[in-house]
Amino acid sequence: MKKYIALPFLLLALMSCYKDKGNYNYLPLKNIQIDSLVNLKKLFMDSLVINPVVKVDKGSEADLDFQWSMYPTTESMEQLPDQPVVIGTGKNLRIQLNQAVRQYPYVVVFRVMDKATGVSSYRKFQVMIGSPFSSGWLVLNDKNNVSDVDIITPQDTVLRDIYQRVNGKPMAGKAHHINLLGAYTGTDELFIETDNNLLQVRNPEFELLQEAKSMFFALPTTLHPQFMTINDYATQRYLVNDGKVYAASTLNNGKYGLPLIGDYEAAPFITSEGSACIYDRKNGRFLRLPSLSNSVTLETFVDQKPDAVFDVNNVKGELRYMERGPDLAYHFFRMADGSMMLYGLDTYSNEYPGALKQSVASPEMRQATAFATSGVLPLVYFAAGNSLYLYDVQANSARKLYTFPGAGVSVSVIRMLKNWFSDDDNSLIAVGVNDGTKGSVYYFKLAGTGEFAGGTYKQKFDGFGRISDIIYKSK
Numbered sequence: 153m154k155k156y157i158a159l160p161f162l163l164l165a166l167m168s169c170y171k172d173k174g175n176y177n178y179l180p181l182k183n184i185q186i187d188s189l190v191n192l193k194k195l196f197m198d199s200l201v202i203n204p205v206v207k208v209d210k211g212s213e214a215d216l217d218f219q220w221s222m223y224p225t226t227e228s229m230e231q232l233p234d235q236p237v238v239i240g241t242g243k244n245l246r247i248q249l250n251q252a253v254r255q256y257p258y259v260v261v262f263r264v265m266d267k268a269t270g271v272s273s274y275r276k277f278q279v280m281i282g283s284p285f286s287s288g289w290l291v292l293n294d295k296n297n298v299s300d301v302d303i304i305t306p307q308d309t310v311l312r313d314i315y316q317r318v319n320g321k322p323m324a325g326k327a328h329h330i331n332l333l334g335a336y337t338g339t340d341e342l343f344i345e346t347d348n349n350l351l352q353v354r355n356p357e358f359e360l361l362q363e364a365k366s367m368f369f370a371l372p373t374t375l376h377p378q379f380m381t382i383n384d385y386a387t388q389r390y391l392v393n394d395g396k397v398y399a400a401s402t403l404n405n406g407k408y409g410l411p412l413i414g415d416y417e418a419a420p421f422i423t424s425e426g427s428a429c430i431y432d433r434k435n436g437r438f439l440r441l442p443s444l445s446n447s448v449t450l451e452t453f454v455d456q457k458p459d460a461v462f463d464v465n466n467v468k469g470e471l472r473y474m475e476r477g478p479d480l481a482y483h484f485f486r487m488a489d490g491s492m493m494l495y496g497l498d499t500y501s502n503e504y505p506g507a508l509k510q511s512v513a514s515p516e517m518r519q520a521t522a523f524a525t526s527g528v529l530p531l532v533y534f535a536a537g538n539s540l541y542l543y544d545v546q547a548n549s550a551r552k553l554y555t556f557p558g559a560g561v562s563v564s565v566i567r568m569l570k571n572w573f574s575d576d577d578n579s580l581i582a583v584g585v586n587d588g589t590k591g592s593v594y595y596f597k598l599a600g601t602g603e604f605a606g607g608t609y610k611q612k613f614d615g616f617g618r619i620s621d622i623i624y625k626s627k
Contacts, residue, residue: 182266183209184216184273189262191278196253196357197318200279202245206264217265218243222279225256236261253283253356283356285314287626289567289582292330292344293591295617299327299346301358303625304593304613312615315344318358325349328620329379333402334386340627341389341402345377350391356627367400368408378420383428383441390428390441392418397430397441397450414439414450421474423481426499431471431483438464438497438505454502462495462506469493473534475525477545480507482525482532484517492517494545514550516541524566528578531602535563540583542602553604554596561587567622574626580610584619591616 187205194200206213220240239247239260251258257278265272288305300313300323315323325346332355333341342358344351350364365371372393379392382402389406391398396411397418417434428441430450440451456463469485472492476482480496487493496508519536526532530545533553538561543550556563565584569576576597583594593613597605 181269181271182211182215184264184266186262186264186273186275189275189277191257191280193280193282194249196249196251196281196283196285198249200245200247200249204243204245204262204275206243213243215267216243217267219263219265220245221261221263222251222258223261224251224254224258249279249281250357250359251281252354253281253286257281284311285358285625286356288624289593290330290332290623290625291584291591291593291616291619292327292621293617293619294326294589297326298322299325299344299620300617301330301344302616308611308613310613310615314358315353315360319360323351329377330621330623331380332623332625333380333382333389340625341405342625343380345380348375350375350377356625366407368398370410372396372411379422381422381424381428383424384426388445390422390424392420392422392430397422399441399448401445410448412442412450413448416450419471419474421471421483423474423476423483423497423499425476425481427502429481429497429499429505431467431474433471436466436468438467453505456506457503460504460506462509464497464506467495472520473523475523475532476527477525477530477532478528479530482545484512484520484523484532486518490518492520508545510548512543512550513548514541514543516550516552517543522563522566522583524568524581526568526578526602527570529602533566533568533581535566535583538562540566540596544602554608556585556594558587561585564591564619565622567624569624571624571626582622582624584616584622586618589618590614591619593619593622 185207189204219238221236222239223236257280259276260279262275263272285303288303291302300315303311303314325348327344327346329345331343340355342353342355350367352361354361364375374394376394382389387402389400389402391408395417398408398411400406400408416432416439419431419433423429429438432439442449453464469487471483472486473484481499483495483497485493492512494510494512498505498507516536517534520534522535524533532543534541534543539555540553541550542553563583564586567582569580571577579598581596585592585594594609595611597610599605
């Protein structure tokens, strides 16, 4: 029995005397140093060129493998769920920044790996991407029958042909309106209406996101976008297309369904404040958009009381212009005899929505081609021929403010700057003026009376094609 117990100890003793004769080849570790990487601020579409300094104490750079990757971050600099995207595989980096403009920076990671050992060294740095198209006046214009968008920046620099510059190809179709619509998500949405299409571009980069065929569950037989807006809560987006009204949720960029139900033909305007309304030019009346989000039928106003200023269910004429004033939604109609009539609509009232009716005492307005309404004073600016006029709603009178030189000059668009965060809020208008195929933009600073400060324009910008629309974009 004792000899069996001693056997394991004998085996252990023999193993302790065994020599490992294995031939192992231990590779020395390289000391890799990475320098010359700092945080950067760049603009969308800029080139990102980095030539890092890489030092290695053994061997050469041919023994190394390089990789650049990039990922977006949150406010606390945490990585978003997106996987890091590889943006380069050489020592030096040269790319064009086409990543989305964000409030928080991207992190770029530079990895240098020893091919022999697989050991890597890393360096990180931040890149903040901004956009040269973030704010300013967007000018929709045609050059050589091609539509595009220019921008006049707050520094008074004009950047040309944004759409083609970003997307690498010209815009298809003839564009006539550009729209900046708020959204419940907080990110304003940019749309361009053409003669037979509707384009959405990413804000503020201007990359094409989608066309009309992707915005509808069932594309209308006739695609003729005429007007776009949103409701008070920025939860519903409305579109007038070929006289019919479509609605879509702004949440998750919802699609348009079938047109709202009713016997109507919508004029190319929607009063979106309060109870959103349209003018039905087929039956000569105002209609309300559905008050419930799950409703798809346009609503009529209740029968108006005898003391109503006017009957919203019986308004005849051609609606030429609509915009919200300081208290009412102003609707200017051209009547059968050529005269102009102003109807003021209180869209927050169902029993007394008709709040103002007056015959416009301005023969010049009969030839008006463009309008703009103040958001703080009952004043309306309009253009007739090559002159600008100011219509005082309360006084029911108009006066000429300025005449552009040139017999062939015409005004295509007037826009009031309405932005709470701007010092020029409701005190500056931009005017698009065309002379043949050439366009110019004029800034007019407004005095407290609503007239032009100094009696003339503040600034003028040339070099545009024929201008069809202008809007101000603050972000």
